[in-house]
Amino acid sequence: MRNFITTSIPYVNDSPHIGHLYEFILADIFARYKKLLEEEVFFQSGTDENGMKMVKSAEEKGKNVKEFVDEKYAEFYSLKDKFNLSFDKFIRTTSEEHKIGVYKFWKLCEKDIYIDKYSGFYCISCEAYYDENEAPNLICPVHKKKLERFEEENYFFKLTKYLDKVKSLIEKDKIKIFPTEKKVEILNILREGKIKDLSISRDIKRSKGWGIPVPNDNKQVIYVWFDALLNYLTGLGFGSKNESLFERFWQKGIVYHFIGKDIVKFHAIYWPAMLLSANIKVPENIIVHYHITIEGEKMSKTLGNVISPDDFLKDYPYEAVRFYLAHQPLFSDWDFSWQSFDAFYQGVLKKDLANLILRIFGILKNIDLDEIDFESTEFDSEFKKYFKKFKENMENFEFNLAYQKYFDLVKNLNQFIDYKRIWESKHLEDIRIIIKGLLEILKAYEPLLPETINSIKNKIEIKNGKFVNKKITFSPFYK
Numbered sequence: 001m002r003n004f005i006t007t008s009i010p011y012v013n014d015s016p017h018i019g020h021l022y023e024f025i026l027a028d029i030f031a032r033y034k035k036l037l038e039e040e041v042f043f044q045s046g047t048d049e050n051g052m053k054m055v056k057s058a059e060e061k062g063k064n065v066k067e068f069v070d071e072k073y074a075e076f077y078s079l080k081d082k083f084n085l086s087f088d089k090f091i092r093t094t095s096e097e098h099k100i101g102v103y104k105f106w107k108l109c110e111k112d113i114y115i116d117k118y119s120g121f122y123c124i125s126c127e128a129y130y131d132e133n134e135a136p137n138l139i140c141p142v143h144k145k146k147l148e149r150f151e152e153e154n155y156f157f158k159l160t161k162y163l164d165k166v167k168s169l170i171e172k173d174k175i176k177i178f179p180t181e182k183k184v185e186i187l188n189i190l191r192e193g194k195i196k197d198l199s200i201s202r203d204i205k206r207s208k209g210w211g212i213p214v215p216n217d218n219k220q221v222i223y224v225w226f227d228a229l230l231n232y233l234t235g236l237g238f239g240s241k242n243e244s245l246f247e248r249f250w251q252k253g254i255v256y257h258f259i260g261k262d263i264v265k266f267h268a269i270y271w272p273a274m275l276l277s278a279n280i281k282v283p284e285n286i287i288v289h290y291h292i293t294i295e296g297e298k299m300s301k302t303l304g305n306v307i308s309p310d311d312f313l314k315d316y317p318y319e320a321v322r323f324y325l326a327h328q329p330l331f332s333d334w335d336f337s338w339q340s341f342d343a344f345y346q347g348v349l350k351k352d353l354a355n356l357i358l359r360i361f362g363i364l365k366n367i368d369l370d371e372i373d374f375e376s377t378e379f380d381s382e383f384k385k386y387f388k389k390f391k392e393n394m395e396n397f398e399f400n401l402a403y404q405k406y407f408d409l410v411k412n413l414n415q416f417i418d419y420k421r422i423w424e425s426k427h428l429e430d431i432r433i434i435i436k437g438l439l440e441i442l443k444a445y446e447p448l449l450p451e452t453i454n455s456i457k458n459k460i461e462i463k464n465g466k467f468v469n470k471k472i473t474f475s476p477f478y479k
């Protein structure tokens with residue numbers, strides 16, 4: 001299997017917060033999980049740098065737009081190293097490689113593009129027009145800000161031409177939306193039949209010259225979504241001289257888009273319609289994660305409760321953050337608090353999981369494993385059952401359930417050691433079982449704790465019946 005796994009690309013109008021990190025980590029865990037199954041993976045993220053939002057934010061900070069987005073891009077990109085994210089590609093929408101692909105795509109859709117007058121009410125923060133039904137009193141339903149009235153000539157994309165086809169693809173799960181609740185929501189929007197053609201350009205004066213100019217029309221720039229969504233193709237070299245990655249991972253691969261619940265319409269309706277127009281395959285999977293609240297409140301600058309990824313790194317190892325986030329429900333909002341995070345870290349990760357691994361190593365330290373029959377398969381089927389269940393949950397993106405259930409194996413091994421007093425008995429068949437159990441645990445937890453697990457795996461080796469394990473430290477667990 002060949003998998004193309006993506007995150008959405010965040011706007012760079014502000015610094016990264018825990019919500020961005022959450023999505024990056026979820027997608028990274030899935031990418032690493034697929035590699036665990038020895039499947040081929042291309043994992044991509046990036047930054048969305050065009051759009052009026054960036055111009056406005058730069059102005060507020062008194063900065064040049066280019067300088068401003070470069071700075072913010074660097075903050076987002078730094079998360080790769082800080083949290084060990086295995087991106088194969090990180091695409092910027094202001095890059096030349098992106099622009100080339102956007103132009104190629106525009107050309108492929110040209111038959112469905114026309115010019116028309118547009119007047120409407122616009123929210124710059126959403127980068128979207130609203131009508132009076134959607135925004136009572138002309139206040140943005142998302143940002144609670146007064147909408148601005150715009151009137152201009154724009155390019156339009158014949159979105160309406162593809163809506164029936166998109167609807168049928170979603171109904172038949174050719175485009176599979178997780179969770180079902182979001183699939184139903186999108187199908188309801190499509191059945192209402194109120195969606196109009198999409199305006200896909202903006203006056204270049206209004207965007208202060210920032211953005212990708214419309215081909216052969218230097219008075220307009222391409223609307224930020226008709227440019228941003230294309231990152232999924234341009235990151236694979238679409239439009240460049242070498243499109244082999246695009247062919248391999250998009251056209252012949254299985255696509256997984258991880259996105260937040262506020263941008264489902266763009267990914268489940270606009271994006272497939274655009275691809276149908278360009279005669280390019282549609283994505284197979286759209287995974288919609290929900291939002292994090294902070295101690296019961298919505299995260300916001302005004303409330304001053306925004307949590308930055310760096311806040312964690314002062315007191316905790318980065319892997320503790322990966323571990324914790326993976327144990328939260330993808331498909332419902334959940335609440336973050338430092339107490340619950342710390343309790344989880346001290347309890348589940350250190351007291352239970354790390355402790356079990358250390359215990360097993362302690363037992364193995366003085367044992368000559370020559371006598372152990374590693375060919376024996378007793379108990380193996382038991383372990384296989386755990387992994388099978390784990391896989392089922394992972395394939396449905398219920399990471400929290402996958403790991404909650406797998407944790408029974410940790411508990412059972414701990415109890416097994418206690419019950420049999422293995423550190424005293426040194427019974428070889430029991431030791432074989434705990435070694436096999438250990439290897440199973442290392443396997444399933446690798447996507448969450450890649451550095452720690454790899455350092456452990458490098459230290460264990462069964463060589464000529466001896467367990468090579470002389471010096472083991474668990475530094476990544478501790479800070």
Ligand SMILES: [Zn+2]
Nearest residue numbers: 123126140143
């Ligand atoms: Zn808004």
